[in-house]
């Protein structure tokens with residue numbers, strides 16, 4: 153990614169950041185907020201390359217020199233990446249960062265640290281980070297990345313320049329996916345699942361994930377046409393293939409999109425379909441079969457099931473509960 157390509161998808165973020173480079177006014181701390189797939193890590197990498205690259209053309213880093221490559225592979229001695237350790241970013245990680253930064257830099261006078269998933273900082277770690285933000289030892293730029301800015305303590309937020317990434321426009325996204333050789337139908341579905349083109353390509357080429365789509369269609373079909381067999385279908389088809397948390401979450405997301413499509417079709421919004429084709433028989437049966445209230449109830453249960461999945465409840469148990477209470 154470079155600034156020119158970023159400008160097309162995130163014009164505001166791109167403008168703020170390139171202006172600060174042009175005017176040589178890099179902030180002490182940035183807080184980049186955006187949903188999964190909006191390119192937070194890529195932007196942090198690009199900004200860091202821009203600051204360090206010796207062969208910049210205007211604001212664009214060359215992308216090929218030793219420095220750019222070391223930044224990209226997370227091996228640059230003056231760039232520190234902090235990622236969550238298990239569920240959170242812990243005290244020791246911030247202590248380590250402070251220690252590292254107390255040694256003077258050999259390659260440059262500036263150091264950058266990038267904290268991914270900053271919303272997972274424990275309270276203590278956040279308070280230590282706050283002290284660090286207040287008393288930088290050398291010229292330092294902090295880049296905090298998050299999908300939920302509200303989960304960052306206000307005292308940290310107020311010390312950062314907020315860069316708010318917008319969700320991509322669905323049509324632009326679908327076009328980009330089709331340019332990357334996804335079919336129209338794949339692009340429609342993937343644009344509802346991820347903003348990240350690489351992830352969309354990966355999912356479309358992954359056989360397991362393709363199979364999960366079929367199993368999800370089968371589940372919806374069973375609920376409509378063979379309601380009493382839904383529990384058997386779950387065990388024979390779903391649970392025999394979809395085992396881990398990530399796959400279960402993907403399956404639930406597909407079910408959600410499927411039921412949403414049925415609701416869209418009832419509302420006459422054919423153009424909003426992402427999971428089904430408007431000619432699909434299952435979609436038509438679903439439109440006849442469910443009341444709006446029932447569809448909303450199913451969708452709300454799917455959301456709750458997804459939430460519980462995040463809280464470490466066993467996926468098999470969750471799926472059993474879901475189909476039984478339908």
Ligand SMILES: [Zn+2]
Pocket residue numbers: 205206207208213214215216217218219220221
């Ligand atoms: Zn370079």
